[in-house]
Amino acid sequence: MEWETVIGLEIHAQLATKSKIFSGASTAFGAAPNTQACAVDLGLPGVLPVLNREVVRMATKFGLAINATVAERSVFARKNYFYPDLPKGYQISQYELPIVAHGHIDIELEDGTTKRIGVTRAHLEEDAGKSLHEDFHGMTGIDLNRAGTPLLEIVSEPDMRSAQEAVAYMKRIHELVRYIEICDGNMQEGSFRCDANVSVRPKGQKEFGTRAELKNINSFRFVEKAIDYEVERQIALIESGGKVVQETRLYDPDRDETRSMRAKEEANDYRYFPDPDLLPVVIEPSFIEAVRATLPELPEARRRRFVSEYGLSNYDADFLTASRPLADYYEDVVKSVGAEAKLCANWVMGDLSANLNRDGKEITDSPVSTEQLAGMIRRILDNTISGKIAKEVFEAMWNGEGDADAVIDKKGLRQITDSGAIEKIIDDILAANPDNVAAYRSGKDKLFGFFVGQAMKATQGKANPQQLNDLLKKKLSG
Amino acid sequence: MHNKTLAELSAGLTAGAFSSVELTRHFLERIARFDGQLNSFITVSVESALAQAAAADARRSRGEAGPLTGIPLAQKDIFCTNGVRTSCASKMLDSFVAPYDATVVAQCNAAGMVMLGKTNMDEFAMGSSNETSFYGPVKNPWDTAAVPGGSSGGSAAAVAARLAPAATGTDTGGSIRQPAALCGISGIKPTYGRVSRYGMIAFASSLDQAGPMARTAEDCALLLGAMAGFDPRDSTSVERSVPDYRAALGQDLKGLKIGLPQEYFGAGLDPAVGAAVDAAIDEYRRLGAEVVEISLPNTGLAVPTYYVVAPAECSSNLSRMDGVRFGYRCENPKDLEDLYKRSRGEGFGAEVKRRIMIGTYALSAGYYDAYYLKAQQMRQLISDDFKRAFEQVDVIMGPTSPTVAFNIGEKTADPVAMYLADVYTIAANLAGLPGMSIPAGFVGNRPVGLQLIGNYFDEARLLNVAHQYQQVTDWHQRMPQGFE
Numbered sequence: 001m002e003w004e005t006v007i008g009l010e011i012h013a014q015l016a017t018k019s020k021i022f023s024g025a026s027t028a029f030g031a032a033p034n035t036q037a038c039a040v041d042l043g044l045p046g047v048l049p050v051l052n053r054e055v056v057r058m059a060t061k062f063g064l065a066i067n068a069t070v071a072e073r074s075v076f077a078r079k080n081y082f083y084p085d086l087p088k089g090y091q092i093s094q095y096e097l098p099i100v101a102h103g104h105i106d107i108e109l110e111d112g113t114t115k116r117i118g119v120t121r122a123h124l125e126e127d128a129g130k131s132l133h134e135d136f137h138g139m140t141g142i143d144l145n146r147a148g149t150p151l152l153e154i155v156s157e158p159d160m161r162s163a164q165e166a167v168a169y170m171k172r173i174h175e176l177v178r179y180i181e182i183c184d185g186n187m188q189e190g191s192f193r194c195d196a197n198v199s200v201r202p203k204g205q206k207e208f209g210t211r212a213e214l215k216n217i218n219s220f221r222f223v224e225k226a227i228d229y230e231v232e233r234q235i236a237l238i239e240s241g242g243k244v245v246q247e248t249r250l251y252d253p254d255r256d257e258t259r260s261m262r263a264k265e266e267a268n269d270y271r272y273f274p275d276p277d278l279l280p281v282v283i284e285p286s287f288i289e290a291v292r293a294t295l296p297e298l299p300e301a302r303r304r305r306f307v308s309e310y311g312l313s314n315y316d317a318d319f320l321t322a323s324r325p326l327a328d329y330y331e332d333v334v335k336s337v338g339a340e341a342k343l344c345a346n347w348v349m350g351d352l353s354a355n356l357n358r359d360g361k362e363i364t365d366s367p368v369s370t371e372q373l374a375g376m377i378r379r380i381l382d383n384t385i386s387g388k389i390a391k392e393v394f395e396a397m398w399n400g401e402g403d404a405d406a407v408i409d410k411k412g413l414r415q416i417t418d419s420g421a422i423e424k425i426i427d428d429i430l431a432a433n434p435d436n437v438a439a440y441r442s443g444k445d446k447l448f449g450f451f452v453g454q455a456m457k458a459t460q461g462k463a464n465p466q467q468l469n470d471l472l473k474k475k476l477s478g
Numbered sequence: 479m480h481n482k483t484l485a486e487l488s489a490g491l492t493a494g495a496f497s498s499v500e501l502t503r504h505f506l507e508r509i510a511r512f513d514g515q516l517n518s519f520i521t522v523s524v525e526s527a528l529a530q531a532a533a534a535d536a537r538r539s540r541g542e543a544g545p546l547t548g549i550p551l552a553q554k555d556i557f558c559t560n561g562v563r564t565s566c567a568s569k570m571l572d573s574f575v576a577p578y579d580a581t582v583v584a585q586c587n588a589a590g591m592v593m594l595g596k597t598n599m600d601e602f603a604m605g606s607s608n609e610t611s612f613y614g615p616v617k618n619p620w621d622t623a624a625v626p627g628g629s630s631g632g633s634a635a636a637v638a639a640r641l642a643p644a645a646t647g648t649d650t651g652g653s654i655r656q657p658a659a660l661c662g663i664s665g666i667k668p669t670y671g672r673v674s675r676y677g678m679i680a681f682a683s684s685l686d687q688a689g690p691m692a693r694t695a696e697d698c699a700l701l702l703g704a705m706a707g708f709d710p711r712d713s714t715s716v717e718r719s720v721p722d723y724r725a726a727l728g729q730d731l732k733g734l735k736i737g738l739p740q741e742y743f744g745a746g747l748d749p750a751v752g753a754a755v756d757a758a759i760d761e762y763r764r765l766g767a768e769v770v771e772i773s774l775p776n777t778g779l780a781v782p783t784y785y786v787v788a789p790a791e792c793s794s795n796l797s798r799m800d801g802v803r804f805g806y807r808c809e810n811p812k813d814l815e816d817l818y819k820r821s822r823g824e825g826f827g828a829e830v831k832r833r834i835m836i837g838t839y840a841l842s843a844g845y846y847d848a849y850y851l852k853a854q855q856m857r858q859l860i861s862d863d864f865k866r867a868f869e870q871v872d873v874i875m876g877p878t879s880p881t882v883a884f885n886i887g888e889k890t891a892d893p894v895a896m897y898l899a900d901v902y903t904i905a906a907n908l909a910g911l912p913g914m915s916i917p918a919g920f921v922g923n924r925p926v927g928l929q930l931i932g933n934y935f936d937e938a939r940l941l942n943v944a945h946q947y948q949q950v951t952d953w954h955q956r957m958p959q960g961f962e
Contacts, residue, residue, distance in 0.1 A: 039578055043798040046558045046580060046677040048712050078794050082818055089797020271841035273850055276684035276791055278713050
C-alpha cells in the first residue's frame with residue numbers, strides 16, 4: 001500500500017525582548033540559576049503579571065509578515081497543570097482568542113514549484129523554568145531564569161506531506177522571525193524549537209490518521225530524522241496489524257528513535273480559563289499600521305526582486321536572502337560596484353561564505369567590509385587583477401592587510417595588460433619549446449594549456465588571461 | 479486614646495497631645511490585655527511597630543507629617559508584609575515571610591502609619607465566620623459566643639474592641655461588609671480596580687478588592703484615601719485620580735434618591751434585622767432623601783454564580799501553594815506526586831479544599847460551558863440589573879447580612895447555610911460596584927449593619943451618605959463591654 005504522511009508543526013519562537021513577558025526581570029541567556037527570577041517569576045503569593053507591550057508589537061509584526069489577521073482583541077488564559085518548574089501551577093498562554101490567526105507562508109519544493117503552508121494561529125505565552133536532573137543526587141534542581149520568557153507559539157495547518165517539506169517550512173519561519181527581528185533564532189539555546197504532529201494515511205484517503213506529537217526538536221536535521229523515523233514506525237505498525245495511538249513522543253537523537261512519553265489518557269485536563277489578572281489585549285488599527293510601517297522587505301519579496309533586478313538564479317537569490325544581514329551585505333556590494341551583480345553574488349556566496357564558515361563568524365562580523373569587497377571586484381572588472389589573483393587579494397584583506405588596492409600594490413599583483421610585454425614572454429616560451437610548438441601545430445591541441453601554464457608561471461599569474469589566450473593562439477597559429 | 483477616631487487621633491498627634499510611640503504602646507498594651515479573649519491577631523509586630531512609631535514622630539518633628547502619620551492600624555494577614563509573616567490564616571503559609579510589601583501596605587507605610595500586626599481571617603479569605611482560620615476562630619467582641627463574620631473577622635473584631643483604630647480588609651463576596659456589620663463598625667469595599675491587588679494574596683482575582691475598616695465613615699474616607707490609586711503592577715487597577723474623600727462628607731442629603739431592592743427584604747431576612755434597617759431608612763427620609771422601591775430581578779442568581787466563579791479562580795490561584803518553593807511541605811515525600819498531594823492535603827483546611835474541588839470541577843473539560851461560561855453570563859445579567867437601577871437612584875440600601883452574628887459552630891456543618899450569610903453582599907462583587915456597611919442598631923446585644931451600594935467609583939458619595947447618617951445616630955459610637 002502507498003502511504004501519505006501528514007505533518008503539522010508547532011514552533012516556539014522566543015521573542016527577543018530585554019525583559020520577560022509579565023515581569024521586569026532580564027531574559028538574558030546563561031546567567032547563574034535563579035538569578036534572573038523576580039518575585040513575579042517565582043510565583044510568590046500576591047504577585048501579579050503585567051504585560052510587556054513589546055511582545056504585542058512583535059507578535060503583530062509576525063502576523064503582518066505572514067499575511068495573517070491580527071486580532072483586535074485577544075485574551076490571555078491560564079493553562080493549569082502542576083510541575084516543579086511551573087511556579088504558579090499554571091502557564092499564562094492564549095487559548096480561544098490568539099493574537100494572530102489565519103496566515104500563510106510559501107515554501108519551495110524540490111521540483112522547483114511553490115507550496116503554500118497555512119499558519120492556523122500564533123499566540124503569546126510565557127515559558128516555564130528548567131528542571132535539572134543531574135548533579136543533585138537523586139533530587140531535581142529547579143532553575144527559574146527561563147520562567148516568564150516570552151514565546152510566540154506558531155501553529156501550522158497539517159499541510160506538509162514529507163519531512164523535507166516540514167524542514168523547508170521550519171526554515172522559512174526561522175528565516176522570517178530573524179528577518180523581522182523578533183527572535184534570535186538560536187536553536188542551541190532553545191530560542192527556536194519545534195514540536196511535530198505526525199500521522200500517516202493510505203494515499204487517497206480523506207480522513208487523517210491518528211497522530212503522534214513529537215516533542216521539543218531543536219535542529220533542522222533532527223526534525224527531518226525524527227519525522228522520518230516516526231513515519232516508518234507508524235507504517236510498520238499499521239502494516240503489521242497494529243494501530244497508532246495518540247500520544248506524545250520524545251525524539252532521542254543519540255539513538256535516532258522516538259519514544260512514548262505519555263498517552264492521551266494520561267494527558268492533563270488543562271482547565272483553560274481567561275486569566276482574571278490580565279485585561280484583554282486590544283489592538284487599534286493605528287497600532288497595526290504603525291507596526292506595518294516598520295516591516296522590512298520580507299525574504300520572499302526580496303528573493304523575487306533579486307531574481308528580477310539582479311538576474312540571479314533562484315538558487316542564488318535563495319542563498320543570499322537566507323538572512324537579512326547577508327542580503328543587506330550583498331546589496332551593499334552590488335550598489336557599490338554598480339554592475340555585475342552575478343559576479344558580486346559569486347564572491348559573497350563563494351570565498352566570503354566559505355571563510356565565514358571556516359572561521360565560525362557571522363556575516364555581521366566579517367573582517368572584509370562591503371566597501372573592501374566591492375573595491376576588489378572593481379579591480380577585477382577594470383582588469384587590474386584576474387579572478388584568480390583576486391582570491392589572493394581577498395585572503396589578504398580577510399587577514400587585515402588593507403584594501404584591495406593596497407594589497408595589490410604591496411604584493412605587486414597588478415595584472416600585466418601590456419600586449420608588448422605579454423608578446424615578449426610568449427615569444428621566449430615558444431623559442432624555448434620548439435618541439436611542443438611543432439607538436440601543437442601538427443594537431444595536439446591539448447598542448448595549449450601547457451603554453452598558458454608556462455606564461456602564467458613566468459608572470460606569477462599576473463598576465464591578463466584573455467589577452468594571453470588571444471595572443472598565444474595568434475602566435476601558435478602563425 | 480483608644481476611643482478616638484482616626485480624625486481625632488490625627489488632631490491629637492498634630493497638637494502634640496501624645497506621640498505616635500505613646501499611641502502605639504497604648505494599642506499594643508490593649509492587644510496584649512484583650513486579644514486572648516478575641517484571637518483577632520495572628521501576629522503582633524511589637525518591635526517593628528515601635529520602630530515605625532518612632533520614625534513617624536521623627537517625621538512629624540521635621541514637619542513632614544501627613545494626616546495619617548503616626549496612626550496605628552492593623553493589616554489583614556492577606557497582605558504581604560516585607561519581613562513580617564504573611565500566613566493568610568493557613569497552615570500552608572504558617573512559615574511564609576514575603577520579601578516584599580503589598581502596594582496597600584507600602585502606601586500605608588508611605589503615609590507614615592504604624593502597623594500593629596496582622597489580623598486573623600478565614601483561611602485564604604474563604605469563609606463568612608472566621609472559623610476556617612488555621613489559628614482558630616475569632617470571637618465577636620459584642621458576644622464572645624458569636625462569630626465576628628468573615629473573612630476579615632479579625633480586622634472587624636480588633637476595631638470594634640478598640641485594639642486598633644482602623645484596619646485593612648479585603649472583600650471578595652462580602653468579607654469587609656459582613657464582618658463590619660456583625661461587629662458594629664464601618665467598612666467600605668471600593669469599586670473593583672480602585673485599590674491595587676498587588677501583594678494581596680489572591681482568592682478570586684476578578685472579585686477581590688481591598689478596603690478600609692474603621693469605626694466611622696470619616697475614618698474610612700481617610701484610610702481609603704491612603705489605600706486607593708492606580709498601581710502599574712496591577713493590570714486591573716484603574717488609572718483614575720483619587721478624590722479627597724473627606725471633602726464631600728459634609729454635603730446634605732436633600733434630594734438623594736435611595737433605592738430599596740425588594741429582593742433584599744424578602745424571605746430569609748430576619749424580621750428584627752429588617753426592622754432596624756427600616757428604621758435607618760426612616761432616618762434617611764428625615765435627612766431629606768427620597769426613597770423608592772426598585773427591583774434587582776437577578777438577585778437570586780448571585781450566590782450560585784459566585785460559587786462557580788470564586789472557586790474556579792481560587793482553584794487556579796492556589797496552585798502555586800505546591801510545597802516546592804515556599805510554604806508547607808509534607809515530611810519525606812516519596813515522589814513528586816506524593817509531595818504535591820500530601821503538602822496540599824495537609825497544608826489546606828477543609829473549606830479551602832472544598833472550594834478548590836468545586837472550582838476544579840467547574841473548569842474541567844466538558845463542564846466549562848455549563849458552569850464557568852454560564853456563570854459569566856449570569857454575572858453580566860446581575861451587572862445589568864444594577865446598571866438599570868442606577869439610572870433611577872443614587873444609592874441602593876438594604877441589610878448587609880440577613881441575620882446578626884450567629885454562634886460559633888452554628889453553621890459549620892452546613893456550608894450552604896454559611897454561604898447564604900453573604901446573599902446581599904455578593905452581587906456588588908460580581909458587578910464590581912462599591913459597597914459599604916455601617917452600624918444601624920442592634921438585635922439584642924448583636925449589631926445590625928446597613929448596606930449601601932453605589933455606582934462605579936462613587937465611593938465619595940457612599941462615604942458622604944454614611945457620614946450624614948452618623949451625624950444623627952450614635953450606633954457607630956457604641957462600644958462592646960469588657961474592653962475598657
